[in-house]
Amino acid sequence: MAGAIIENMSTKKLVIVGVILLLFQAFAFMVGGLIAPSPTTAVDYLAVKCVGKASHRQETKWFMPWGSNQCDKIQSFDEAVAKRIEANDIVFAVHIPMSNNEMSPWFQFILVMLQFDIAFKMTNQIKDGAIVNLDVKLAYRDDMVSEWNEMARSFEKRKLHCNFTFPKTYVNDGRFYTCDVLPFMEVGSVAHKYYLLNIRLPVNERKKINLGIGDIKDIHLVGIHQNGGFTKVWFAMKSFLTPSILIIMIWYWRRISLMNRPPVLLEKVIFALGISMTFINIPVEWFSVGFNWTWMLLFGDIRQGIFYSMLLSFWIIFCGEHLMVQGEAAEHWRHRGVQLTNPFYSIWASDVGTELALSFIILAGICACLYFLFLCFMVFQVFRNISGKRTSLPALSKARRLHYEVNQGHWHWGGHTVQVNSAFFTGIYGMWNLYVFAIMFLYAPSHKHYGDEQSSGQCITGIDEGVKSGENIQLTTTVTHVDGPTELYRMMGKEAQE
Known part of the structure; x- marks a missing residue:
C-alpha cells in the first residue's frame, strides 16, 4: 500500500517544496509590511x-x-x-x-x-x-x-x-x-x-x-x-486564499477517495482542518461593508475557535498515531455574545472576568510557546527521518548590514516604510494557510505503487518479484494497517531498530 506523499518524496523535491512555501510566506509578510497601512x-x-x-x-x-x-x-x-x-x-x-x-x-x-x-x-x-x-x-x-x-x-x-x-x-x-x-x-x-x-x-x-x-x-x-486600507488588503488576501485552500482540499479528498480502503481517522481530521481553514478564509466580511452586521466580531471568534479546535484535534490524533507507531515497533501493538445587545459590556469590567481573561491569555501564551517548540521538534524529526545525513551547505556570503529605525509599529528602511504590525497580521494569516496547505499536500496518499499487488495480505514472494522487477521498496512506520502489522512489518521493524 502506498504511503503519504511526504514519505515518498526525495530530499531534492522536499527542499523545493519547502523553498516555495517559504517564498509564499515571505510574500505574505511583504503584503502587510509594504502594501497595507497600519492595521488600526x-x-x-x-x-x-x-x-x-x-x-x-x-x-x-x-x-x-x-x-x-x-x-x-x-x-x-x-x-x-x-x-x-x-x-x-x-x-x-x-x-x-x-x-x-x-x-x-x-x-x-x-x-x-x-x-x-x-x-x-x-x-x-x-x-x-x-x-x-x-x-x-x-x-x-x-x-x-x-x-x-x-x-x-x-x-x-x-x-x-x-x-x-x-x-x-x-x-x-x-x-x-x-x-x-x-x-x-x-x-x-x-x-x-x-x-x-x-x-x-x-x-x-x-x-x-x-x-x-x-x-x-x-x-x-x-x-x-481598523484602517480602511488595511481592511481592503485583508479582504483581498482572504479572497485569494479561499479558492487556494478549497482547491487543495478537493484534490486531497479526491486522492483519499481513490484508495481501495475507507479513510482513516487522521485523514478525516486533516480534511476537517482544511474545511475549518476554508471557513475562516471565506470573506463574508465583504457583506459587513453594506450591512449592519454587529455580530461580525462574535462570528470571527467562532470561526477561529472552530479552526483551533480542529488544529488541536489534528495534533492529538497525529501525535497519538505517531506514538502508536513508535510503540508498535517496540511493543508489537500490545500496548473571542452579550455585546450583541449591550456594546458597553466588557469582561474586563469585573474582577472575576479580568482574572479569567488574563488566565486565558497567559494560558494561550504558554500553549503557543509549547506548540511552537513541539512543532520545531516535529519538523526536526521529519527531516531527520526522511533526509538522513545531509551534506553541509556551502558557506553563505556575508550579508550587508541594514540600518533601520523602529518607530511606533513600523520600520524606516532606507526610503521605504515597513508596517511591522500589518506584516505580522498578514504574515501569520498566510502562515496558517500555508501550514494547512502543506499538511494536506504532504500527507495526501501517494500514487506510487510498490510491488504488483497492494492488498494488506500480499505474500512475500510477490514482494520479491517486485524487487526483481526493479521497483524500489520503501517501508515506513507511518502506514496504518487495518488488521494490524504484518509479520514482514514486524521483522523489518525489528531489523531497523537493530
Whole structure:
C-alpha cells in the first residue's frame, strides 16, 4: 500500500517544496509590511461637559458637543459649583469621529477605552475598591442635519484602579492620580457615519452611588478602529486564499477517495482542518461593508475557535498515531455574545472576568510557546527521518548590514516604510494557510505503487518479484494497517531498530 506523499518524496523535491512555501510566506509578510497601512488607528477624545437637567435622562434628548445644535457647556466643575449646577445635571458628550470627518464601514469595528482625570483632595479621596457608575447612551445618524437615533442605553459599572505617587497631604491637593485605562464600548460593525455618546455620573448618597471616587475633572475616550486600507488588503488576501485552500482540499479528498480502503481517522481530521481553514478564509466580511452586521466580531471568534479546535484535534490524533507507531515497533501493538445587545459590556469590567481573561491569555501564551517548540521538534524529526545525513551547505556570503529605525509599529528602511504590525497580521494569516496547505499536500496518499499487488495480505514472494522487477521498496512506520502489522512489518521493524 502506498504511503503519504511526504514519505515518498526525495530530499531534492522536499527542499523545493519547502523553498516555495517559504517564498509564499515571505510574500505574505511583504503584503502587510509594504502594501497595507497600519492595521488600526487610535483617536483621543476629550468629553465635553454639557448641562442637562436630570429629568431628561429618560427622554430622547441628545447633547451635541459642537455644531449648530451644540449643548450648553461648562469648562470645569468649579464653574458648575459657582452656577449651582448639580453633578446629576452634567452630561459628558463625545462625538465620533471628530468634526469634518465621518466613519466608514471599512473601519469594521469601534473599540472605545475610557480614562478619568481625577484630582487628589484630602476631603474627597478615592476609596479602596471604588466603583464608578455610568449612565450611558449611544446614538447614530448618517448626515449632519437628521435626528439622532438611539442605538444602545445601559447603566454600567467600572472599578477604578488609581495610584497617587505623592504624599497624601494638603500640600498635594490638586495633583492628579495615575489611573488605568478602562474598557468602555465595542461595536462590531461601523454601519453609520456619525456616533454620539452621552455619559452621566449620577450621584445618590442614599444608595451610595458614585461616592468615594475622587474629584473627577475630565473624561478621556480613546476610539480605536481598523484602517480602511488595511481592511481592503485583508479582504483581498482572504479572497485569494479561499479558492487556494478549497482547491487543495478537493484534490486531497479526491486522492483519499481513490484508495481501495475507507479513510482513516487522521485523514478525516486533516480534511476537517482544511474545511475549518476554508471557513475562516471565506470573506463574508465583504457583506459587513453594506450591512449592519454587529455580530461580525462574535462570528470571527467562532470561526477561529472552530479552526483551533480542529488544529488541536489534528495534533492529538497525529501525535497519538505517531506514538502508536513508535510503540508498535517496540511493543508489537500490545500496548473571542452579550455585546450583541449591550456594546458597553466588557469582561474586563469585573474582577472575576479580568482574572479569567488574563488566565486565558497567559494560558494561550504558554500553549503557543509549547506548540511552537513541539512543532520545531516535529519538523526536526521529519527531516531527520526522511533526509538522513545531509551534506553541509556551502558557506553563505556575508550579508550587508541594514540600518533601520523602529518607530511606533513600523520600520524606516532606507526610503521605504515597513508596517511591522500589518506584516505580522498578514504574515501569520498566510502562515496558517500555508501550514494547512502543506499538511494536506504532504500527507495526501501517494500514487506510487510498490510491488504488483497492494492488498494488506500480499505474500512475500510477490514482494520479491517486485524487487526483481526493479521497483524500489520503501517501508515506513507511518502506514496504518487495518488488521494490524504484518509479520514482514514486524521483522523489518525489528531489523531497523537493530
